[in-house]
Amino acid sequence: MVEAVIFDIGNVLIEWQPERHYDTLMSREEREAMFAEVDLHGMNDLIDRGAPFRDTIYDWAERYPKWRDQIRLWHDDWIKMASPGIDRSQRLMKALQARGVPVFSLTNFGIGSYDYATEFYPFLRDFDRDFISGHMGVTKPDPKIYQMVEATSGLSGAQLLFTDDRDDNIATAHTFGWKTHHFDGPEGWARRLIEEGLLSEAEAA
Template identity: 60%
Template sequence: MTPKAVIFDIGNVLIEWQPERYFDGWIGEEQRRAMFADVDLHAMNDRVDRGENFTNVITETADTFPQWHAEIWHWHDNWLDLASPVIEHSVRLMAALQEKGVPVFSLTNFGIETYALAATKYFFLRGFDRDFISGHMAVIKPDPQIYQMLEFGSGLSGDKLLFTDDRAENIEAAAQRGWQTHLFEGPQGWADRLVSAGLLSEEDAQ
């Protein structure tokens, strides 16, 4: 069936999120590999995405790993540079759907403070018809609870929803609930999927 709403992940769908690439450019690949081997920075970020305070988590982590204190605080103080650049074609697709009257929701692993910070740079983040942000929900993908919470909050479920995400495990969790899904590997593939779903014309999806 034609979906009643479209759901966007944000990281690597609307905004690039590649911390390793960023730190390679700042401290070099060898130092970055050593840092990421010593400090589970993705687990640190998951804590923020589950709703813990961004600055508090950074402070605790930097104190635990004093040898990487400056680099961990760099993650905090330059976070907007980590979360960049915007994926312009995906933003155009979001706008095109809304212009057609298709509700667009977010479903994103994102912290409370970091989302507010990102929205000061990426104004489209305030443009979703419904926001489902993990930090506010205290649960992250691919936990089934976050999908259930979206269904409850939106009143939609199953194949009425079309969801894109760049992580296969997040897509699989949605597919298990009967959602229509698309594994995001680039904006053109997502554009083609929206056209095939009958939501946009090829011209709209440019």
């Protein structure tokens, strides 16, 4: 029986599309060249493991003078990359909590960037338990972060239902026996929550 539902955040509760934002600022060809030369997602992985938000990005910007101003936008325009919110997913989170179902986060997210995001998305402070990689020092899909969730929550295996948009994160959760849902939109997630008996059709609307 499911005792808690775990949400990823990026592309589940909030859209996270850096490339899309940069495509509004430069030609697609330029953006592709920058991403090919600079491992911006690798830089972001450092932040997600606890490195300082602004300092890490600005340090990387200095390594690549050609792209300095654009790399700094990873910090300065960050909320534009992490938007818009996915409203129905947020409603599903609230509906679960209204039914008394505990809702946890399990997210690759930096310390400073998460604190910044909460200014725009107050619901991020409403999880029953937060599992934020920046504070934990490890990111999905490393098995250690899943072990930490189980150890902290006291729940394991099929007591947990986890949704994430990335196959590799789902695959590791499977090795722990968690119930999982590969998120490809809130409609499918709503159906899964109804199928699990966690929400009624009206509550999931």
